[in-house]
Amino acid sequence: GAVVSQHPSRVICKSGTSVKIECRSLDFQATTMFWYRQFPKQSLMLMATSNEGSKATYEQGVEKDKFLINHASLTLSTLTVTSAHPEDSSFYICSARDLVTGDPYNEQFFGPGTRLTVL
Amino acid sequence: AQTVTQSQPEMSVQEAETVTLSCTYDTSESDYYLFWYKQPPSRQMILVIRQEAYKQQNATENRFSVNFQKAAKSFSLKISDSQLGDAAMYFCAYRNNDMRFGAGTRLTVKP
Numbered sequence: 569g570a571v572v573s574q575h576p577s578r579v580i581c582k583s584g585t586s587v588k589i590e591c592r593s594l595d596f597q598a599t600t601m602f603w604y605r606q607f608p609k610q611s612l613m614l615m616a617t618s619n620e621g622s623k624a625t626y627e628q629g630v631e632k633d634k635f636l637i638n639h640a641s642l643t644l645s646t647l648t649v650t651s652a653h654p655e656d657s658s659f660y661i662c663s664a665r666d667l668v669t670g671d672p673y674n675e676q677f678f679g680p681g682t683r684l685t686v687l
Numbered sequence: 688a689q690t691v692t693q694s695q696p697e698m699s700v701q702e703a704e705t706v707t708l709s710c711t712y713d714t715s716e717s718d719y720y721l722f723w724y725k726q727p728p729s730r731q732m733i734l735v736i737r738q739e740a741y742k743q744q745n746a747t748e749n750r751f752s753v754n755f756q757k758a759a760k761s762f763s764l765k766i767s768d769s770q771l772g773d774a775a776m777y778f779c780a781y782r783n784n785d786m787r788f789g790a791g792t793r794l795t796v797k798p
Contacts, residue, residue: 602785606730611778612788659730663786676786678732 570596572664574679581652582687589647589682591662597642598664602676603635606659618645652686659683691781693789700769701797707754708764708792710779717741721755721762722780725773726791735777738762769796 571594581587591601599620604612616632618624618639626632636648645664649656662679690713700706712721723735738746738755746753750767766773774796779789
């Protein structure tokens with residue numbers, strides 16, 4: 569299947585700093601990318617949906633000024649956690665959908681995740 | 688809004704036996720997709736099986752099969768001949784435009 573990469577896999581930062589997480593589709597064009605957040609022993613919660621070249625759509629309760637999403641190309645989306653605080657510590661997973669292959673399921677591929685720890 | 692419910696936080700199965708994980712969902716849509724994902728300790732999401740809502744035939748992938756009851760909005764996963772490598776978190780997911788997940792079921796496989 570198609571591959572989605574995330575960078576970095578782990579990041580530790582100080583409270584008040586900003587952190588950028590990259591999500592790349594390596595062998596397909598992802599017109600739509602999704603960002604999820606997963607707390608320990610919990611499910612994946614959708615944070616936002618981003619379409620290439622347009623503003624992201626955020627889920628209710630997700631602060632768009634805090635979690636900046638940019639989807640500037642068909643293979644790259646970035647999530648920037650601004651002014652991070654310890655409560656932002658979590659596992660962030662991106663996912664991308666390939667709308668070009670003709671796969672009737674339009675399968676959604678997941679990145680390996682990024683563990684963010686804010687001290 | 689669509690919701691996905693997994694009522695079994697934990698399940699356990701003996702190696703080589705069969706186990707069924709439950710999932711129900713709520714939607715007003717008629718066309719959608721349903722998925723089961725496995726998340727091992729690495730936390731990489733791995734697609735186990737998928738089902739299109741308009742297909743009545745239950746999906747099967749080797750040892751994994753589903754029981755899809757559209758009217759009841761139920762989508763259970765059956766794992767046959769369980770293996771030690773099947774131990775993981777299993778998430779049921781619903782997708783119309785975006786994908787929503789249930790709370791997950793932690794499956795333990797006993798040797």
